[in-house]
Amino acid sequence: MSGHGTPIPMISRKCGPLRGVADVPGDKSISHRSLILGAMAVGETRISGLLMGEDVLDTAKAMRAFGAEVIDRGDGNWSVHGVGVGGFAEPEQVIDCGNSGTGVRLIMGSMATCRITATFTGDASLNGRPMGRVTDPLALFGTQAFGRTGGRLPMTIVGAADPVPVRYVVPVPSAQVKSAVLLAGLNAPGQTVVIEKEATRDHTERMLAGFGAQITVEDTDEGRVITLTGQPELKPQNIVVPRDPSSAAFPVCAALIIEGSDVLVPNIGLNPTRAGLFATLREMGADLTYENERIEGGEPVADLRARFSPDMKGIDVPPARAASMIDEYPVLSVVAAFASGQTVMKGVRELRVKESDRIDAMAKGLRAAGVTVDEGDDWWTVTGLGHGNVTGGITAASVLDHRIAMSFMVLGMATNKPVSVDDGSPIATSFPIFEPLMASLGAQIVRANH
Numbered sequence: 001m002s003g004h005g006t007p008i009p010m011i012s013r014k015c016g017p018l019r020g021v022a023d024v025p026g027d028k029s030i031s032h033r034s035l036i037l038g039a040m041a042v043g044e045t046r047i048s049g050l051l052m053g054e055d056v057l058d059t060a061k062a063m064r065a066f067g068a069e070v071i072d073r074g075d076g077n078w079s080v081h082g083v084g085v086g087g088f089a090e091p092e093q094v095i096d097c098g099n100s101g102t103g104v105r106l107i108m109g110s111m112a113t114c115r116i117t118a119t120f121t122g123d124a125s126l127n128g129r130p131m132g133r134v135t136d137p138l139a140l141f142g143t144q145a146f147g148r149t150g151g152r153l154p155m156t157i158v159g160a161a162d163p164v165p166v167r168y169v170v171p172v173p174s175a176q177v178k179s180a181v182l183l184a185g186l187n188a189p190g191q192t193v194v195i196e197k198e199a200t201r202d203h204t205e206r207m208l209a210g211f212g213a214q215i216t217v218e219d220t221d222e223g224r225v226i227t228l229t230g231q232p233e234l235k236p237q238n239i240v241v242p243r244d245p246s247s248a249a250f251p252v253c254a255a256l257i258i259e260g261s262d263v264l265v266p267n268i269g270l271n272p273t274r275a276g277l278f279a280t281l282r283e284m285g286a287d288l289t290y291e292n293e294r295i296e297g298g299e300p301v302a303d304l305r306a307r308f309s310p311d312m313k314g315i316d317v318p319p320a321r322a323a324s325m326i327d328e329y330p331v332l333s334v335v336a337a338f339a340s341g342q343t344v345m346k347g348v349r350e351l352r353v354k355e356s357d358r359i360d361a362m363a364k365g366l367r368a369a370g371v372t373v374d375e376g377d378d379w380w381t382v383t384g385l386g387h388g389n390v391t392g393g394i395t396a397a398s399v400l401d402h403r404i405a406m407s408f409m410v411l412g413m414a415t416n417k418p419v420s421v422d423d424g425s426p427i428a429t430s431f432p433i434f435e436p437l438m439a440s441l442g443a444q445i446v447r448a449n450h
Helices: 028-040 054-065 101-111 132-139 175-185 203-210 245-257 276-283 319-324 326-338 349-353 358-368 402-412 425-429 434-441
Strands: 010-013 019-021 042-048 069-074 077-083 117-121 144-148 152-158 167-170 191-196 215-220 223-229 238-240 262-269 287-296 299-307 340-346 372-375 379-385 392-396 417-421 444-447
Touching: 010 402, 019 434, 028 042, 028 054, 028 069, 028 077, 028 101, 028 175, 028 203, 028 238, 054 069, 054 101, 054 425, 101 117, 101 132, 101 152, 101 175, 132 144, 132 152, 132 175, 167 175, 175 191, 175 203, 175 223, 203 215, 245 262, 245 276, 245 287, 245 299, 245 326, 245 402, 245 434, 276 287, 276 319, 276 326, 319 326, 319 340, 326 340, 326 349, 326 358, 326 379, 326 402, 349 358, 358 372, 358 379, 358 392, 358 402, 392 402, 402 417, 402 425, 402 434, 434 444
Parallel strands: 019 262, 042 238, 167 191, 392 417
Antiparallel strands: 010 417, 010 444, 042 077, 069 077, 117 152, 144 152, 191 223, 215 223, 262 299, 287 299, 340 379, 372 379
């Protein structure tokens, strides 16, 4: 499956109970960061459990283009021979980041304080997304950016010849922006300080510390203050990538809405800055339990067991939780359709500028399926119909967005009539084994042109 080629229409039909073990892929956020920091370390970093999705593979290609030796050893095992902080070579070709907003923004940050120039592009979805939120703070280091109107790709980044350290208050909660600034700060002298008013996923901070950077995190009246001392020598690491909670969301949410289901999803990362969906589902009354809780590679991990939960209730999701579950709102809206009462989601403006306008895309599809959805600039509500009462019988537009496509496939597993998407090909960017994995549990998803 490719997010860049011929559309792949897909159909999901009502199925029997989902049963079994769902071995979802490695965490996308940690996979990107392990490749980038491995390339900025001196020596060999070994990675196991790397997500083999297109987004991450595009980041691996980019690190090769910047001079690191990146080797696929098979079965999710990779090794990266890094070039050191500030050691990136100038790439000979344009860097194609495909569909990945995380990839392009983190890579821009990692090269922004090197004396090199690089040009970035992506697919139609990525080239429509604004990059100013990253290029504006990078300019403070002395970096220059030349892109299309509205700060869009293709874009050329000219690294700062003599970077200066930066103190930056992140204007909206964004782990991508924070991480880009921290990665740029690695090759700036002195201390780079990033201040978050709301905490976002902290994989970059945890991993920087693991690679030997001097970094402190302090909660103050001003917010979360992250201080990074520049120009360290990063030490290579052995990284075990936990499985992706954002991918786990799909088999978990499907199990909750399909009668008789009982699904175990092992080795899921439960970093508190990522696990907001699971807390929200439990508050709605989901039968979702954590088993074998443990720490692996500095990240909290557990096995998740999800069982059919016919009596879930709509809730007001706390706006402060948004950053910890921003990618999971589309599939949460599907669960909310099968709950009783109203699920209110506020403080979610970020959803408007992801791979697509995710609120608009989900609202259109859910309304067509008979569900009431109200929306505003940074909020939306889904009024649930209860178990067994969602009609379906629609074809939804995936708008080049993997999470929209998978969310509608989950919807179709529990609606009275099948649900189709016009193009399931973007699923490969984050969850290349989605179809066979869901089929192994009992789902009925087929490609319409097969």
